Amino acid sequence: MLRFLIGRVVKIVIILFAITVLNFCLIHMAPGDPALVMAGEAGDADPQFIEDLRRQFGLDQPFYVQLWTYLAHFAQGDLGYSYRQQASVASLILDRLPATLILSISAFVISLAFGVLAGVVAAARQGRWSDSIISTVALLFYATPLFWMALMAVLLFSVNFGWFPAFGYETAASSYTGLARAWDIAQHLVLPAVTLGLFFMATYVRITRASMLEVNRLDFVKTARAKGLKSSVIQRRHVLRNAILPVVTLAGLHAGQLVGGAVLIETVFAWPGIGRLMFEALQSRDYNLLLGVFTVSAALVLLFNLFTDLVYRVVDPRIRLA
């Protein structure tokens, strides 16, 4: 187990380096540079101003020097400085990471819990009306664009009913602390987390249902029935345990997506996460910041994958780690 973990961590570090080099090259291939964007925002510039900015960003250096400088800093754990935001990249990302993690993990838990539950119910009631309803609703959520769902949720639950706040992570400039603050954040979390979770939930419903039905037909289930075990025990101990593996595989993939893929939800709900930070950095060609966000999300994806592999082992001890 320990050897496995060490091996994986070494792999993760190597992959991160490779990803960073690749990202660096890709980003610098995009047209436009940060100096011009900054000058553009000010609506005015003279050649000296733009030259000064380029020198600050290090853009006057040859490409390989820029890459080498970045990697040298990166190796020491320094993600660089964002001249545009006049702050270190690490502090900017750390500021925004909690919001993204809270949103993603809530959405993930909601989608997994309700998705698997609904999938199991649908499978148990295969062909009956409850199965049809669950399957249809899942299909509907799966097919609806995320941003539209988000806007409708805001219109219905914030503007019309006034049940939940329309946007933000917490009440702006409030003096809440401790439990009051947690409650405040929880209220703000409902709409974005549910909206983001619905899409993934739909996938889990369908996978779980199909997988349960498949396992139900296998011989060991028949044996269990023949032994006279209670149906609920069979479903839980024998069928679900085997049927859940494809869901875990898929969830592992999604977990990575949730971190970077929340840009839309973060934008509509003004959620201060790193998805938006990444998008803004991209638009302003804030290279250091953009690379920093990419690297951090890549690291998270790699960690989620590691975690998924560990979960496999818990669910099915026959699976070997390598």
Add this chain to the structure above:
Amino acid sequence: MIYSTALRRGALALLLCLSAGVATAQDTPVEGGRLDLVVQPEPPSLFIGITTNGPSLLVAGSIYEGLLRYNDKLEPMPSLAESWEVSDDALTYTFHLRQGVKFSDGEPFSSKDAMFTFTKLLPETNPKWREVMRHVETIDAPDDHTVVFKLNAPYGPFIRSFAYTLAPMIPAHLYEGTDFAKNPNNDNPVGTGPFELKEWKKGAYIDLVKNPDYWAAGKPHLDEVVYHVVPDAASRATAFETRTVSVLPGGSVENFDIPRLAKEEGVCTTEKGWEYNAPMSFLWLNNRTAPMDNVKFRQAVMYALNRPLMQKVVWNGYGKVASGPITSTIPFYDKVDPQYDYDPKKAKELLKEIGYDGKPLRLLPLPYGETWQRWAEVVKQNLSAVGIPVEIESTDVAGWNQKTSQWDYDIAFTYLYENGDPALGVARNYITSQITKGNPFANVEGYSNADIDKWFDEAAVAASDDERQALYTKIQTKLQEDVPVAWLQELSFPTLYDCKVHDLVNTGLGIGNSLGDTWIEK
């Protein structure tokens, strides 16, 4: 003493305001309360000694102050300078700084800070101030509360160069001798303004609170100002509908949402506050290449564009069809002939006359949202209708900057701020010396005319306003004939606000310059 009359007029207006306040209780400012606004996009920094983009200026204008403010006619009003004198030869400007002003960290503000800002910080960080300083021979501070500028020649725009946007007063004791770009105080701005930064939750909101030591007695009226960062335009409209915010500064929501929101009960709108910036939108026609190098082709473009329709449909009636290169709120504006009314027949005749071969042209829209996208479509339609095929090439902001500054376009949308004076914001788009690759805020169309160069030069340094007016009229007439660019519209970005908010826009620089006077009716 040109401006002593303006000062007297200001004092009189103030007196009238005060007496009116006594007369009707409704006009008496209410103390306290919190104002919620949106800011879009999030400012990269609040240190406007370096970062001078729109959102930064909107928020930081309540933290930093300049020596002067300007009313909607762009006449100077006192701010950190209590009074000022201009010598009869228009070469010496003496500013008397207000006494008893403190920075929000408790240190007093004096001419030492002004000297540091004018001579050390701004010349390094601000290209607009570098341009101003070209005209300055010496700056002196004879005592703690006087600053004297001596110019090398009269310079008309000089008195309009002291707005907080161009020259905010920066504390010397925190910045002198440091690396300005990396100074830790950039995160924690210290100014003399009515508010100070309490908390900036990146990505969520910026919270300003009353500066208890503010120099103006009884101000600010508000206790707190919160700027919400809401990245999606539809969500910003929702934020206003639910009254989570009570002010949408100009440009916060898509133009087509404004009439809908404005109709709601208790919602007020104003188009004021843009007089100083005076954004003018036009099409850069790449004068270097055929057929745009032919003046008759450019005129044909002007005749082909149905600008009143654009103003009415794309901009929902906000703004004003441009009548030439200078915006009508800027001094020395003159409406001169020839004017180009919508006349597709004439456009077709001109195109036929020059034997235009129907070469397709590339059109570069501004990547600033849906309104601009639709505007490009209307232009495409208008030009196609007279036989000019157009292909729209869309890109993001960084791509737009790159394409325009490298002159890689045929027709490109843009708008420029005119910065309170034609010498500051208009000349740069037409004079030959501003044809420089790599800069999208200069003469990108590549127009060059020795007369125009000469007249702009002379107008900037002419001693009297009458001389300046004569020159600018000549310039406007010549440019109207030559059509180096196709002027579209004087842009208007209406501000939407809850009618209970009073004194929101008090200067020609809009909300950014005036929250110290703002109050909320109970």
